[in-house]
Amino acid sequence: MIMIITALQKESSPLIHHFHLKKDMQSRAFPVYRNDTVTLAVAGVGKLRAAVATAYLLSRTSSPYKKILLCNVGLCGSRSTNLKPGSICAVNKVTDADTGRDYYPDSALSINGDIPSASLLCVPRPIRSVSDSLFEKYPDALLCDMESAGIMDASARFLQTHQVLILKVISDFMSPDTVNGQTAENYLQMNVSALVSLIEHIHEELCAEKNLPEVDFLPLIESVCKRFLFTSQMNRILTSAIRRSVLSGINPSSLLTPFLRADASDKRERRQIFDQILLALEQNFVPGDLR
Amino acid sequence: MIKYSSHLSKTLFRAIYVEKNAKDYEITDDILRKHAGIPVIFIRSYKDILNRPGQNPARQRQYPALILAVKEPPYIYEGPPVCQSFGTDAFFYASFLLNCPFDCQYCFLQGMYPSPYCTAFVNIPDYADAITAEAKKHSSMLLALSYDTDLIAFDSVYSYTGALSFLTNVPGLITEIRTKSASCSLYKSLPPSEKRIFAFSLSPQEMIDRYERKTPALEARLRAARTAIDFGHPVRLCFDPVFIGDFPKDCYDTFFKKVFSELPAERILDVSHGFFRMNRTFFRRIAKIRPDSLLFASDYALENDIVSYRISDMQQIQNAHISTLTQYIPKEKIYAL
Numbered sequence: 055m056i057m058i059i060t061a062l063q064k065e066s067s068p069l070i071h072h073f074h075l076k077k078d079m080q081s082r083a084f085p086v087y088r089n090d091t092v093t094l095a096v097a098g099v100g101k102l103r104a105a106v107a108t109a110y111l112l113s114r115t116s117s118p119y120k121k122i123l124l125c126n127v128g129l130c131g132s133r134s135t136n137l138k139p140g141s142i143c144a145v146n147k148v149t150d151a152d153t154g155r156d157y158y159p160d161s162a163l164s165i166n167g168d169i170p171s172a173s174l175l176c177v178p179r180p181i182r183s184v185s186d187s188l189f190e191k192y193p194d195a196l197l198c199d200m201e202s203a204g205i206m207d208a209s210a211r212f213l214q215t216h217q218v219l220i221l222k223v224i225s226d227f228m229s230p231d232t233v234n235g236q237t238a239e240n241y242l243q244m245n246v247s248a249l250v251s252l253i254e255h256i257h258e259e260l261c262a263e264k265n266l267p268e269v270d271f272l273p274l275i276e277s278v279c280k281r282f283l284f285t286s287q288m289n290r291i292l293t294s295a296i297r298r299s300v301l302s303g304i305n306p307s308s309l310l311t312p313f314l315r316a317d318a319s320d321k322r323e324r325r326q327i328f329d330q331i332l333l334a335l336e337q338n339f340v341p342g343d344l345r
Numbered sequence: 346m347i348k349y350s351s352h353l354s355k356t357l358f359r360a361i362y363v364e365k366n367a368k369d370y371e372i373t374d375d376i377l378r379k380h381a382g383i384p385v386i387f388i389r390s391y392k393d394i395l396n397r398p399g400q401n402p403a404r405q406r407q408y409p410a411l412i413l414a415v416k417e418p419p420y421i422y423e424g425p426p427v428c429q430s431f432g433t434d435a436f437f438y439a440s441f442l443l444n445c446p447f448d449c450q451y452c453f454l455q456g457m458y459p460s461p462y463c464t465a466f467v468n469i470p471d472y473a474d475a476i477t478a479e480a481k482k483h484s485s486m487l488l489a490l491s492y493d494t495d496l497i498a499f500d501s502v503y504s505y506t507g508a509l510s511f512l513t514n515v516p517g518l519i520t521e522i523r524t525k526s527a528s529c530s531l532y533k534s535l536p537p538s539e540k541r542i543f544a545f546s547l548s549p550q551e552m553i554d555r556y557e558r559k560t561p562a563l564e565a566r567l568r569a570a571r572t573a574i575d576f577g578h579p580v581r582l583c584f585d586p587v588f589i590g591d592f593p594k595d596c597y598d599t600f601f602k603k604v605f606s607e608l609p610a611e612r613i614l615d616v617s618h619g620f621f622r623m624n625r626t627f628f629r630r631i632a633k634i635r636p637d638s639l640l641f642a643s644d645y646a647l648e649n650d651i652v653s654y655r656i657s658d659m660q661q662i663q664n665a666h667i668s669t670l671t672q673y674i675p676k677e678k679i680y681a682l
Contacts, residue, residue: 146360147386156393158386160400163359163408171360171384194387215397216404263403266636294642301639 055117056257057124058094059107061201064239065128066096068246083110101150101176101204108208123161123257124209124218127249129225129238130174130199133184137172137196137224142245144252145220147173149192150203157206160216161256169252172196174222176203184228197222219256221249267300268293274310278331281314282324292328295335309334357409357446357502360384362394362462364414370467373413376503380411390414391464395443400460402634406448409462411502416440416466420475424489433519435483438492439476441466441505446498447525448558450638451586454493456627463499469508480518488512489521491544497524497531506531513538523583525557527565529572537577542614544581545570549600551592556640563600567607574612582608585619585682589654589662590643598669605673616674618666619682622653 060066063085069075075087075094084107085096093115097107108124115122130143137143146162149155162171175195177188189195202220209218223241225233242249268275275296279289299306313331318324361383367373368387377385388394391414424436443464444454455461466472480486490496490512496505512520523544532543547570548556550563561569573580582604587597621640623631625647632641646655653659663681670679 146384147388156389158394158397160405160408162384163410164404173386210399214399214401214404216401264637267642297636298639298642298644301637301642 055115055122056092056253057111057115057122058092058253059097059104059111059124059126059201059205060094061097061099061104061128062235062238063096064235065242066094067239068243069094069127069249072246072250083107086111097201100200101152101178101202101207103204104201105204105208108205109211112209112212119212120263121261122213122217123253123260124205124213125253126202126205126218126220127242127253128199128201128222129233129241130197130222131181131226131228131230132197132224133189133228134172134196135227137170139224139226140241140244141224142169142248142252143197143222143224144169144171145174145197145202145222146171147194148202148206148220149173149175149195150207151175151177151188151192152203154191155203155207157203157210158215159206159218159220160214161219164216164256164259165252166255169248174199174202174220176200180230181228182230186228197224198228217260219253221252223249266297268297271296271300271306271310274307278310278313282318282327284324284328288328292331295332299335299338304335304338306335309338358383358411359408360386360410362386362388362391362410362412364388364391364412366415367413367467370413370415372465372467372469372503372508376411376413376465379502388412391443395458395460395462395464397459402455402459402461406461412462412464413467414464415468416471418471418475420472421479421488424487424492433483433485433487435479435486436489437479437486438489439472440493441469441472441490441509442494442496442499445494447495447560449560450556450558450635450640451621451623453623453627453631455634456624456630457493463494465499465503469505473511476512476518477515480515483517485517485519487519487521489523491521491523495524495526496522497526497528500526500528500531504531507535510535510541513540521581524569525560525566527561527569529569532569532573532576532578535578537579539579542579542581543570543573544583544617545573546583546585547600547604548584548586549592549596551596552588556588563603567604570608574609579614580608580612581614582616583619584666585617586621587618587662587666588621589658597666601666601669601673610673613674613678615678615680616670617680617682618663618670620654620659620663622651622682625650625652628652 070087073089073092075089078086078088087094095107095111097103144162144165148157173195174197175192177198181198223245225241275293296306316327318327363385365387391412394412421437421439424438444461519540521542521544525546545566547566570580635641645652667679
């Protein structure tokens with residue numbers, strides 16, 4: 055699942071159009087747009103709204119967290135003449151100007167090609183000068199926005215550091231008043247293909263991550279544990295033994311299935327079955343009376 | 346003169362995190378100059394990166410980064426009892442690098458730090474003072490420079506081995522640099538000293554293929570060891586960690602035979618032998634982050650909080666290995682754990 059947070063409706067329009075997203079009429083807290091693989095929320099301006107929108111999307115999803123890529127796409131100001139209006143930049147460090155806290159989205163390191171990456175200062179108010187006093191304390195910050203620190207902070211409760219991607223399109227050299235809604239939309243529109251391609255590439259890598267070796271056998275483990283009322287500790291031991299079998303190249307299902315026909319009337323018999331299962335997995339052999 | 350291999354350096358890291366206090370050191374300048382074009386991210390402390398919660402080590406190994414930092418005291422640490430001191434009065438180790446450029450599946454470092462990013466400390470003079478002061482307290486002191494990393498493998502980024510050459514002049518101090526690297530040029534350029542031992546970690550090729558990702562093949566390591574011997578450097582061989590498992594029975598015999606057919610046994614300083622062993626906490630952490638590893642899914646014995654094979658199994662195999670090794674090298678030169 056790809057989740058996108060934008061601040062303004064104008065920033066989201068090119069993405070909504072590109073992904074053919076439909077408005078979620080159930081969502082009341084924020085305007086949310088979605089299809090089967092992409093969800094987009096328009097958070098509004100400021101890190102607090104961005105944090106709430108992030109938590110809102112992440113706490114309402116049914117997708118497994120490990121497969122989620124959370125992206126913040128939006129405009130930002132630049133202090134560097136090398137990062138010109140209209141160009142894309144990935145953010146490798148976010149500093150919250152209010153708290154001084156730093157966040158490091160690892161996903162910026164996995165971006166290939168010519169997209170530059172830079173440090174960003176998340177500020178509580180619009181900055182109107184490259185020599186604003188806020189930058190004295192954070193001289194290495196080349197970009198500036200008002201949302202990313204909220205997204206980083208909220209997402210850390212749900213996701214790992216490589217699952218958050220902050221992608222910015224530079225709109226101005228710290229003169230936000232020169233940027234109107236139409237300019238914002240145009241900048242996003244002209245970069246939408248590049249943005250989408252970056253997002254999809256990183257998301258594909260995320261989805262390609264290996265599942266646990268025992269993942270295909272989890273329903274079977276569940277059935278066995280349920281049938282013999284195994285405790286959670288026994289469940290854990292059994293799952294480890296199944297993992298060991300799978301990694302040793304053994305298919306544990308032929309070893310486990312016969313036990314589903316066995317009966318155990320009391321705790322002692324259930325313990326015996328448990329020991330027999332572990333022995334069968336260790337020796338890759340099912341006792342004759344269960345075959 | 347410190348040399349670099351630009352080929353490796355250019356592809357090794359996706360970003361360099363630089364601690365603000367590390368900015369003004371010569372090593373930092375050297376490394377950044379050599380890695381021009383790689384994004385530089387300034388940080389307050391290396392721990393802000395290395396110890397962050399919610400990192401994904403597998404992904405970070407895929408897209409590695411380097412951290413340059415200033416080490417706070419202590420600069421050297423007393424060696425743990427699970428390691429040999431090779432007959433010296435005191436055994437210490439220094440960590441110039443945290444983490445290792447290689448990716449060995451069995452490495453305890455994965456349990457020690459939440460991130461595999463290499464952290465290089467740039468304040469070598471502080472280390473030098475601490476090492477000299479400690480060496481004065483002992484009649485003989487072994488200092489492992491590459492105890493929890495592979496300094497020679499890092500030579501392509503920065504040559505700590507070259508920069509630390511002066512340690513051969515510290516009275517009573519013997520340094521050991523352990524490596525799996527196949528680089529031969531270092532041994533040709535450094536003047537040999539009996540006070541600097543190069544220790545080569547060797548394993549059968551089957552184990553290298555299975556557990557030692559990104560490391561050179563056995564052939565290449567033997568070539569490097571042979572070069573070190575030929576250029577007069579003291580060479581130690583480390584058969585550590587030794588594994589017990591579903592390998593061909595004669596796997597280690599064939600391996601020992603190969604090693605001593607390629608290297609002149611009479612010119613080997615000594616040999617160490619030890620089994621796969623690990624602190625229980627580290628073992629549990631690694632089992633979590635490496636769910637696809639049979640090594641960490643297997644059952645072991647637990648003795649004094651150390652996870653390893655059963656003592657009886659180790660004893661039996663060690664006796665057999667030592668019996669084979671004594672065909673090549675005197676028993677008093679074999680240090681077994």
